Each structure stands twice: as C-alpha cells, then as structure tokens.
Amino acid sequence: MRLYGTVAVAGFLTAAAPSRIVGGSRSLDDMASAKTQDPGNDAGFNTRAIHAGQEPDQQTGAVVPAIYQVSTYKQDGVGGLRGGYEYSRSANPTRTALEECLAALEGGGRGFAFASGLAGQDTVIRALLKPGDHVVVPTDAYGGTYRLLNKVALPWGVEHTIARISDVEAVRAAIRPGQTKMVWVETPTNPLLGIADIAALAAVAHHAGAILAVDNTFATPYLQQPLALGADVVMHSTTKYCGGHSDVVGGAVVTAKTIAVAGFEDAQERIAFHQNSMGAIAGPFDAWLVLRGLKTLGVRMDRHCDNAEKVVEFLQGHRAVTAVHYPGLPGHPGHDVATKQMRRYGGMVSFQAGGGEQQAVDICGATEIWTLGESLGGVESLIEHPARMTHASVRGTELEVPADLVRLSTGIEDVGDLIDDLDRALTKTAG
Numbered sequence: 001m002r003l004y005g006t007v008a009v010a011g012f013l014t015a016a017a018p019s020r021i022v023g024g025s026r027s028l029d030d031m032a033s034a035k036t037q038d039p040g041n042d043a044g045f046n047t048r049a050i051h052a053g054q055e056p057d058q059q060t061g062a063v064v065p066a067i068y069q070v071s072t073y074k075q076d077g078v079g080g081l082r083g084g085y086e087y088s089r090s091a092n093p094t095r096t097a098l099e100e101c102l103a104a105l106e107g108g109g110r111g112f113a114f115a116s117g118l119a120g121q122d123t124v125i126r127a128l129l130k131p132g133d134h135v136v137v138p139t140d141a142y143g144g145t146y147r148l149l150n151k152v153a154l155p156w157g158v159e160h161t162i163a164r165i166s167d168v169e170a171v172r173a174a175i176r177p178g179q180t181k182m183v184w185v186e187t188p189t190n191p192l193l194g195i196a197d198i199a200a201l202a203a204v205a206h207h208a209g210a211i212l213a214v215d216n217t218f219a220t221p222y223l224q225q226p227l228a229l230g231a232d233v234v235m236h237s238t239t240k241y242c243g244g245h246s247d248v249v250g251g252a253v254v255t256a257k258t259i260a261v262a263g264f265e266d267a268q269e270r271i272a273f274h275q276n277s278m279g280a281i282a283g284p285f286d287a288w289l290v291l292r293g294l295k296t297l298g299v300r301m302d303r304h305c306d307n308a309e310k311v312v313e314f315l316q317g318h319r320a321v322t323a324v325h326y327p328g329l330p331g332h333p334g335h336d337v338a339t340k341q342m343r344r345y346g347g348m349v350s351f352q353a354g355g356g357e358q359q360a361v362d363i364c365g366a367t368e369i370w371t372l373g374e375s376l377g378g379v380e381s382l383i384e385h386p387a388r389m390t391h392a393s394v395r396g397t398e399l400e401v402p403a404d405l406v407r408l409s410t411g412i413e414d415v416g417d418l419i420d421d422l423d424r425a426l427t428k429t430a431g
C-alpha cells in the first residue's frame with residue numbers, strides 16, 4: 001500500500017478575566033481529503049505518518065526503513081543506477097522515505113529534507129527568489145528567520161517589508177506590485193502566538209503574482225495543513241515537533257502539487273536543484289530520527305495540546321501573570337481564524353510576568369521540571385526568555401519581543417507536575 005501524496009497578536013487576557021479554551025476540534029483529514037484526487041489518499045493522518053514512504057524492506061521484510069549510512073552506490077555499468085541512487089547528496093533511501101512521508105502529511109507534491117530548518121528556508125529563498133525581488137515578512141517570527149532575511153537575503157539583493165501578518169490589509173499594503181514575489185507567514189508565530197489567515201493571505205499573494213510560503217513548525221501538519229488552504233510552499237524546523245524528542249536538528253520543505261502563480265510552476269524542480277547544488281541535506285541518521293518522530297506526531301500533539309490548555313487555565317488565574325498568549329483563548333485576536341484553520345491550538349504558550357523583565361528571567365531560572373533551554377516541540381517541557389535567548393537577534397528591530405515575556409513549550413509529562421512546578425516558580429519570584 002503506497003500512502004503518499006495525500007491530503008489536505010496575541011490576546012492580552014488578564015488574570016482577572018480567565019476564559020476557557022473552545023473550538024478547534026474538526027478533522028483536518030476531512031478537510032484535506034476533500035481536496036485531493038490521488039488514490040490511497042483517504043488514509044487518516046496517523047496511518048500516513050506510520051506508512052507513507054515506509055514500505056517494509058523488499059528483501060528482509062524489516063518494517064522500519066534502514067539507515068542507509070552510505071555516500072555512494074554501485075552502478076550496474078556506467079549510468080546503471082539501482083533505484084536512481086548514485087550519490088547521497090543527490091538522494092539517499094532513508095531521506096527519500098522521510099521526504100515521501102513529509103509530502104504525504106502536508107498533502108504536497110514533493111517533500112525535501114534538510115540539515116536544519118534554516119537550511120530549508122535558505123533553499124526556499126535562493127531557489128525561488130532572485131536579487132531585485134521583494135518579500136513581505138511578519139512582525140512576529142522566529143528571530144533566525146528574520147536574521148536570514150535581513151542579514152543574508154537582503155545583502156544578496158532580496159528586499160523585504162515587515163507587516164503585521166495577522167492583518168490581511170497590512171499585508172496587502174506592504175506588497176510592491178510587480179516586485180513582491182513571496183509572502184512569508186509563520187502561524188502561530190514564535191513567540192507571541194499570533195495567527196495569520198492562510199487562505200486570505202494566499203488570495204492576496206496570488207492576486208499580486210506572489211507565492212505564499214508558510215512556516216508550519218508550531219502547528220505541525222497534524223494541526224494545520226497550509227497547502228490545502230492555498231499556500232504554495234510549507235516549511236518546518238523538524239528539530240521541533242516533527243522530530244519531537246530534542247535529539248535531532250533538521251528541516252523540511254514541501255511544495256504544493258501544483259503552483260499556478262506565473263513564474264513558479266517549476267518551484268519543485270528549482271528546490272530539488274538547489275537542494276542538490278547547495279547540499280544542505282539531512283543525513284541518513286537524522287532523517288531516520290525525524291521519520292521515527294513523525295510516527296507518533298498525532299498522539300504527541302494531542303497530549304501537548306491537552307497539557308497546554310490546562311497550563312493556560314492555570315496561568316490565567318495567577319496573580320503574578322499579566323497576560324497569557326494562546327490562540328485557544330476566545331479573547332485571543334486570532335482565535336476565530338485559528339479555529340477555522342487548525343485542528344487544535346498547539347503546545348506553545350507564552351505569558352507576561354507582572355514583575356517585569358527581571359521576574360520573567362527569574363521564573364525561567366526557578367523551574368525544575370520545565371527545563372531552561374532554547375528550542376521547543378520535544379516531549380520534555382521547556383521554558384525560556386525570548387528577549388534574551390531565541391529572539392536576541394531581533395532586539396532593536398520591529399520584531400523585538402516584550403522583555404517580560406516567558407515562552408513555554410509544553411511537553412507531555414503529567415500536567416499536574418508541570419503546573420505545580422510553574423506555581424512554585426511564580427510564587428518564589430513574585431516581589
């Protein structure tokens with residue numbers, strides 16, 4: 001059975017006004033399978049995650065793809081390639097398995113696995129844009145993405161305008177007719193959990209002759225499928241939820257089955273060419289780890305969401321917390337859009353400390369189960385101070401984040417322990 005090619009600024013809620021998390025329980029599989037015509041596409045998300053690209057080994061029957069830790073392949077006479085493999089920068093069977101699985105989960109035409117999320121993003125920029133082009137980028141995005149656009153792409157000649165990505169009209173206004181070739185979206189955003197309306201922004205971008213590229217790292221294909229909503233390219237830091245165990249750094253790009261925007265019809269071929277030409281590929285063992293992570297993505301995400309919702313309810317009721325940012329809250333400005341386009345609201349939560357920057361920093365150092373560290377999306381809960389850590393590179397720019405902000409990556413531990421740990425840290429650090 002071949003199962004690939006399938007499918008489909010933050011609210012300031014004070015402690016005095018707790019509100020419950022509602023909505024977001026629709027099946028993305030229903031949404032997505034309605035949009036595809038490929039045979040075998042009616043398999044559910046978890047079935048695809050476990051089987052797509054992962055046929056049992058022909059020779060041994062091994063149910064898990066092998067780690068092909070190899071650089072080159074014997075040819076049966078010059079040019080006589082077995083299965084198309086000649087050199088592992090160009091293609092490697094373990095990476096192929098991961099790339100097919102990624103394409104199946106995002107409902108795309110083709111998946112590409114990279115050495116890191118930023119390597120994938122760099123490939124998207126260099127493969128699909130050229131000097132003189134212009135990109136609209138979000139006010140709230142991963143700091144490394146902005147650094148790439150501002151310090152690498154800009155000197156190369158690709159200009160950008162920063163726009164509030166939750167405001168469709170602001171994005172429309174930021175477009176330079178004829179020059180804007182890409183609208184870049186991260187949703188939910190890192191670290192403020194802002195929400196962008198993917199379908200509306202796809203329409204705006206396409207009308208302007210630009211493509212829509214979506215960083216789906218926070219949501220994962222389990223919670224949100226941008227290609228089914230009109231996006232053209234999806235990107236991931238697979239270091240995060242896709243890998244899921246904080247044991248691998250990786251990236252992914254998935255292209256839509258067809259891209260109708262003039263000049264981008266061959267996006268898939270261009271990304272494939274650049275992936276091979278620039279060579280920032282995922283190695284076999286890293287590809288295998290991400291593939292293993294994907295098998296449990298659905299069950300992990302449900303648990304991440306369950307825990308995050310309980311943590312949010314706790315934080316809302318705490319006197320030392322002035323604002324909680326979570327798209328599942330009805331008061332969050334992006335709540336309705338998130339409910340429309342996401343299955344649930346994810347495991348990332350951020351909040352602002354009543355005691356300002358110093359308390360935010362102190363809280364990060366006071367937890368015991370929540371580990372102080374960068375990254376996110378692993379089974380273990382992480383806590384960090386974005387202004388001094390993940391987003392230090394955007395200090396002084398329009399993307400600067402509040403100094404009193406604490407970001408939580410809610411893991412899958414027992415939620416009572418997580419809440420007790422946070423409670424202790426908040427109480428200990430309150431002035």
Ligand SMILES: Cc1ncc(COP(=O)(O)O)c(C=O)c1O
Pocket residue numbers: 116117118119142144145186190215217218236237238239249250251375
């Ligand atoms: C939303 C988002 N996109 C991309 C990246 C970059 O991914 P990587 O660190 O795997 O290069 C990150 C890293 O934190 C991220 O949070």
